[in-house]
Structure formats: structure tokens, C-alpha cells
Amino acid sequence: MVKSTSENAQKSSPIATKRKAAHLKKRSAKKAGARKRVGVRSTALREKALCGKALAPGAGTSGNAVFLVGFMGAGKSSVGRALGQRLNWLFEDLDDRIAFREGRTVAEIFRDNGEPEFRRAEHAALKQVLQELRGGGTRIVALGGGAFVQSGNAALLKAGGVPTVFLDAPVDELWQRCCKQASESGTERPLLSSRDRFGELHATRRRTYLKAALKIETGGRTVDAIAAEIADVLGLKKIALRTEQGEVE
Ligand code: S3P
Secondary structure: OOOOOOOOOOOOOOOOOOOOOEEEEEEEEOOOOOOOOOOOOOOHHHHHHHHHOOOOHHHHHHHEEEEEEEOOOOOOOHHHHHHHHHHEEEEEHHHHHHHHHHHOHHHHHHHHHHHHHHHHHHHHHHHHHHHHHOOOOOOEEEEOOOOOOOOHHHHHHHOOOOOOOEEEEOHHHHHHHHHHHHHHEEEEEEEOHHHHHHHHHHHHHHHHOOOHHHHHHEEOHHHHHHHHHHHHHOOOOOOOOEEOOEEOO
């Protein structure tokens, strides 16, 4: 199962559940189940996030997209989906784009060709999203846990001028979420190995995640509350939904 590419699934999607398909056709929401409380604590980076950014939708790449970063289990897809729903912006999970472009799941890419090949595909997919965004439109993009720590990807995001938001959580909680998702939804995470390795990888990567424009602590609040906080701090504007009958909002 792959992560949902499509926009705006359940508003109350919990942060805890991430589902991946064994099959590309089976595209379901990455998070499901009971609503979980996760917390938001904006930091001094709030100022950094707001500093000098024109965030009106449609105003070029820097104002029409938000990229969510963080470790496995951080809730990037759940929060992204909720944020997309709140704003009527498209939501996309980069791993879904990768799977679609490659014609196989992320787990299959890792298994068949290893992590370097996955990183190559990830970089190419990110490049493609940023290219699309240059043409307009709005997008919330959830990046895989390793994407932002690849310097080439960070450079692309910087050059694109897009805001990045780091969803933080204590490593024990991240581990618990991932284990729960694996057992309840069969979520396959190729880099989910031992608790020790998970902790080491998290400690190494967190230093890079902290370079994101905004950090949000995700313990003790709902996905919707986090999404609301991001929209508020970044000053993101809801856009009208256009239908064949005309605008509805
Ligand atoms: C990865 C995290 C995964 C996925 C791939 C590699 C990582 O995404 O991109 O398995 O390097 O941490 P999630 O963070 O959404 O689980």
C-alpha cells in the first residue's frame, strides 16, 4: 500500500496511523483510527518562519506551498492532509509520487535496488513537484523522513523559497506510533529496524530537521489543532473551491 497522494482525506485523521499498500492500486489514507492528541508548541522559530515571507496563495513558489518534514511517525501526512482540507489546498505525499513514477512501492524500491536508488527517485520527484509549483497552484507536501536530510533536497527547497515545517515529537512517541502503524495497518517502513537504530538515526537527523523554517511540537494535540497552528503561524489563506457550478467557498 502506498501513501495517499490525493488531497484532503479525513479531517480528523489521527497522527498515529500510517498505512502503506503492498499494491500501488490500493491508495488509502496513511493515517486512520482513533483521534490522537498531539501537541503544538511554536518556538522562537515562529519569527524566523514569518520573517520576510510573502505567503499569499498563488504568489509564486514561496507563497503557495508548504513542505512538512520530520522523522518517521511524525504525522507529516496526517497533518498535511488536515491542513490541505482546512485551506482547500492540494495535499501530496512525496512517497506516493515516487511510487507512482517508479511503478512500485517505496518498500519495493528499497528491497530491489537499495536506499541509494530510492534517494535518487526521491530527489527527482521533489524536483518535479517544485517545478510544477512554479506554474502556480497550491500544495501541502509531506516529505519522507529522510528527504530533508539529503543536502541536495534541502538545497532544492531553499532555492524554491518554500516554507518548511518540522513536526517534532519525543523519539519514544515516534517509535510507538511507528510500531502501532506497523501492527495495525501493516505499514512498511524499510528503515524501521531496532529501537536503538531508530534512536540513533533520529538523533542524527533531528539536527537537520531543526533547520526548517518552523518547528512544531506534536505531543498532546489533535492533527487539526496542529494544522490550524501551521496555517496561523505561516499566515496561509484558504482558497475558494472551484466546481463546475462555480465557487463554493
Ligand atoms: C524514510 C521514511 C519514509 C520513506 C522511506 C524512507 C526515511 O517516509 O520515505 O521509507 O528515510 O526516514 P515516512 O517518514 O513518511 O515514514
